Amino acid sequence: MAARTLVSAAVEWLRSHAEHVSPWDVAVAFMGYFVFSCVVERLTNKNGPMLWPVFGIIPSVPLHQDDIYDWVTRALAKAGGTFWYRGVAFGGARGVVTGDPANIEHTLRTRFGNYPKGGYYQERFRDLLGGGIFNSDGSEWKEQRRLATSEMHSPRFVRHSYETMRDLVHHKLLKLLEARAGAAPVDEKPPQLDLQDVLLRFTFDNICTAAFGVDPGCLTVDLPEVRFARAFEEATELTLFRFLVPPFVWKPMRFLSLGRERRLKEAVRIVHEFANKTVLDRRAEMSKHGSLSDRSDLLSRLIEDENHNFSDEFLRDFCVSFILAGRDTSSVALTWFFWLIHKHPEVEAKVLSEIHQIILRRHPLAGREAHQDVVFTPEELTDMVYLHAALSESLRLYPAVPMEIKEVQDDDVLPNGTELKRGDRVIYCIFSMARMEALWGRDCEEFRPERWLREDGQRLVSESQFKYAVFNAGPRLCVGKKFAYMQMKMVAASVLWRYSVVAAEGHRAVPKVTTTLYMKYGLPVTLQPRVAGPGSSE
Incomplete structure (x- = not known):
């Protein structure tokens, strides 16, 4: 006043x-x-970050571009778990950032209907994702969620996803790593390989095969530049720009096709061109043969669904959304996992010991050389409890999606007393929650897989979805969680059993400011074939 x-x-x-x-x-x-x-x-506003006149929180962001998530973590700790933010004046961006599990449960479950994705989020992703499952709310989202759950949990798809994953690991990923590990003379170190790039290629091919029934061919020994894959990566990164600037900046740029918006338009065109062609080709195959019974991918199952007549646009958006979710999340999680394993050889030794014990059940008398070509079964992957714990701990510290955003539909009050108005946003920072002593104890910043194991070491601890929101929570809990763990275990176990993955000396593992927690500078590694006795980490 x-x-x-x-x-x-x-x-x-x-x-x-x-x-x-x-x-x-x-x-x-x-x-x-x-x-x-x-x-x-x-x-x-004594506790939250500085909100400058006219510009709000925006001037502070470039100052922390190399430690943006740590900055938010410090701000949340200082503010007691929740702080207010606003963007540029007249930009419409305002709300709270929180790491309070009670607030998150209120948002994602208790008052789920009052916190949709909202127009702010949907408008920015609409060009790429259209009305796909990750960019929709209400009845539209419910129907796609029902379809995804029904198809992905069916025995047919579970079997198909395992088989495509297994073939891709053994026929392509391991062949690529073998070629790169053996590319140097015996007395020289093998050349460096950007593991983040390789894993992105793997998950991209894997999800395209599972969702589309098409292998883009990104994961070959020569690491080719695939137009569709490159366009998809560029489209997701350029979309982030719309979250960093107000609408009166990016909308005129889109209308006039300038700068980043022009590049985004071209990238989206390539993505949709590929997706549309795939849909039309599959419909033509259906018309020619009268059935797609020999195919088990999601696209074929939806086209052959006699209870629905899905439009080409719906099928395109549905599959593109699944590629977005399946490509980035698992590859990023695995990248951080291999980096942490390199930093913690004692954890690597325990993972290898567990793998060795599982292999011995099948071949109790064979030596290590006979085990090199081992292909893990779904049951064996399930039995890798310590590896599961290590992956969960890696995801806790470096969640594939570090932040999520919801929009307030009607005025509400969060459990901590924060009053919200219609149009406000609630951003919950999953990255920061892992670093809160009140949630995870004094060792919260340590990589300790044992926190996920019961005293007997044979069973996993189950944490609240709202404390560990890595796979989202509530009605929007990730439908592909089981698929993701199986994929990550297959890759981690298959690679670690054969190679010691050594990160480049002095490499800085800095999170990149994007919607997914990429490593800003990639992960250059060398691969050292394991030659020591079974269970050794040397």
Whole structure:
């Protein structure tokens, strides 16, 4: 109120003295108002990040571009778990950032219907995802969720997903790693390989095969540049720009096809061109043969569904959404996992010991050389409890999706007393939650897989979805969680059993500012074939 009174008095004074006011006087007045506003902001918002006049929180973001998630973590700790933010004036971005499990449960389950994805999120992703499952709400989302759950949990798809994953690991991934590990003379170190890039290629081919029934061919020894894959990666990264600037910046750029928006438009065109062609080709195959019974991918199952007549646009958006989810999440999780394993050889030794014991059940008398070509069964992957714990711990510290956003439909009050108005946003930071002592104890920042194991070491601890929101929570809990764990276990076990993955000396593992927790500088590694006895980490 005092600030408004002061501003009104200043405006009245300017009106009465307009003819005697110089440009210098105006500049000094505005500077004074700016400083005064900063002081008022600091006094009224003692705990959260600085919200600058006109620009809100935006000026602080570039200053923390290399530690953005750690910065948010520090701010949440200082603010007691929740703080207010706002973007550029008239940009419409305002709300709270939280890491409080009670607030998250309220948002994702208790009052689920009041916190949809919302128009803010959907508008920015609409060009790429259309009305796909990850960009929809209400009845549209419910129907796609029902279809995804029904198809992905069917015995047919579970078998298909395992077989495609197994073939891709053994016929392509391991062949690629073998070629790269053996590319140097015996007395020299093998060349470096960007493991993040390789894993992105693997998960991209894997999800395209499972969702589309098409192998893009990204994962071959020569690591080719695949137009569709490159366009998909560029489209997801360029979409992030729309979250960093107000609509009055990116919308005119889109209308005029300028800069990033022009590049985004072209990338989306390539993605949709590929997806549309795949849908049309599969429909033509259906018309020609009268059936797609020999195919088990999601696209074929949906086309052959006699109870629905899905449009080509629906099928395209459905599959593109699944590629977005399946490509980034597992590959990023595995990248951080291999980096952490490199940093913690004692964990690597325990993982190898568990794998060795599982292999011995099948071949109790064979030596290690006879085990090199082992292909793990679904049952053996399930029995890898310590590996499961290590992957869960890696995901806790480095969640594939570090932040999520929801939009307030109607005025509400969070459990911690924060009052929200219609149109506000709730951002919950999963990355920060892992680093809160109140949730995970004093060793919260340590990589300790044992926190996921019961005392007998044979059973897993089950944590609340809202404390460990890595796979989302509530009605939107990830339908592909089981698929993701099987995929990650297959890759991790198959690679670690054959190779010691050594990160480049001095490599900085810095999270990249994007919707997914990529490593900013990739993960350059060398692969050292294991030659020591079974169970050894050397």
